[in-house]
Amino acid sequence: MSSVLSLLKTARIVFKHYSRSFCIGFLTILLPATALSETIYVDDQPVDVQVARSETEQQRGLQGVRHLEKNQGMLFVFHPARQVCMWMKDVPIDLDVGFFNDKGQLIAVRHMKAQTENTHCSPRPIAWALEMNAGWFQEKHLTEGARLRLN
Structure with missing residues (x-):
């Protein structure tokens, strides 16, 4: 606020x-x-997210963001579902990205190091990608099959 x-x-x-x-x-x-954040859930974990729907918002992502609160992240929306690759150019903090299929199921989590240009690709087509602080998915015991729930 x-x-x-x-x-x-x-x-x-x-x-x-x-x-x-x-x-x-x-x-x-x-x-x-x-933009104001929205609250979504991964299983029973509430997450405050900024939503990146447009190509411009997705390209910008979390570039320049130096800190995320504990349950804060960015949700990327891909409709129609497709295979997606993410990178960390100009992102100064380590992040994890969770890839969710069109049914909202977590299919993979990738760790992404700050300030790198390595690509981190979804193993299959996805409808959503959720970027969170590094270690968040592991800390919350969220593994493959966890469910994404939008409000």
């Missing part, structure tokens, strides 16, 4: 000093990065 308030304060300053077209462009760039 504080990031949204900060964005609104910044927007007010920008609107006061710059042209309308510049301000609209400025907000278009910032709003996807500060």
Whole structure:
């Protein structure tokens, strides 16, 4: 919530000093990065996620994010389901990615090291990928077959 308030304060300053077209462009760039989170569940574990639906949001992913709270992550949506590869360019923290098929079942978890360009691919077509802090899936005892539940 504080990031949204900060964005609104910044927007007010920008609107006061710059042209309308510049301000609209400025907000278009910032709003996807500060979108409000949604709560989803993996089995009984609640997760606050930012959702990456568009290609632009998916390409940006968690680039530049230096910290995620304990149950915070990013959910990538792929419809129709397809095989997907992820990478960690410009992501300064280690992450795990869980790949979920079109039935919402976890089919694989991959560990991804920060600031690398190695690809981490789903073994089969998926509908969702969930990026979380490194070790989160193991800590929560979430293995293949765990269920993703959207609100």
